[in-house]
């Protein structure tokens with residue numbers, strides 16, 4: 141993970157100069173170090189050769205789709221990504237998050253609001269780095285699930301599961317509190333961040349993906365139990381427990 145220096149480095153991928161110029165200036169004034177890329181190709185080139193603390197990524201670029209850029213970036217990096225888009229449908233939002241974006245801003249956006257969200261994401265990724273460094277959590281096995289927080293890998297009955305970043309965070313959070321209910325608010329705050337103001341449907345969508353990957357039937361769950369009006373509880377069947 142990139143270290144957060146005194147001036148966090150931002151890769152700002154945006155082809156509209158009427159947006160990128162004033163916002164890059166605002167970012168500099170606020171103590172960030174933005175680099176603007178006007179095309180998908182330039183963004184990928186910069187990301188390959190430099191470390192950034194966060195990426196702001198426009199969805200419609202002259203030479204490609206921001207979602208492809210997001211997918212490419214995710215292939216080799218854990219850098220937080222905020223998608224910027226004029227499209228605001230729930231489907232677009234979910235697709236963006238599925239590709240591994242951390243947040244989503246609909247244009248036209250208020251600069252101050254975006255900067256607050258950038259700060260929240262940076263605080264959160266910094267906190268995660270400290271947390272991981274301090275605790276070095278050992279792998280744990282519960283009900284046929286083996287979770288390795290350091291390697292961010294999960295196996296179910298010996299089969300490796302391909303979890304997206306947020307799916308892993310969500311599962312790890314539920315397992316950490318196995319047997320107890322974790323409220324929706326706590327999950328949103330810990331897995332996304334306290335400034336997240338997307339709909340809580342995002343949580344349900346991710347729970348749905350996680351259940352599918354765990355082959356967990358929501359109507360007769362083995363692992364993830366819905367506690368109506370409150371949140372979710374992870375519990376592993378006794379006979380499978382180590």
Ligand code: CA
Pocket residue numbers: 154155156198199200201
């Ligand atoms: Ca654009």
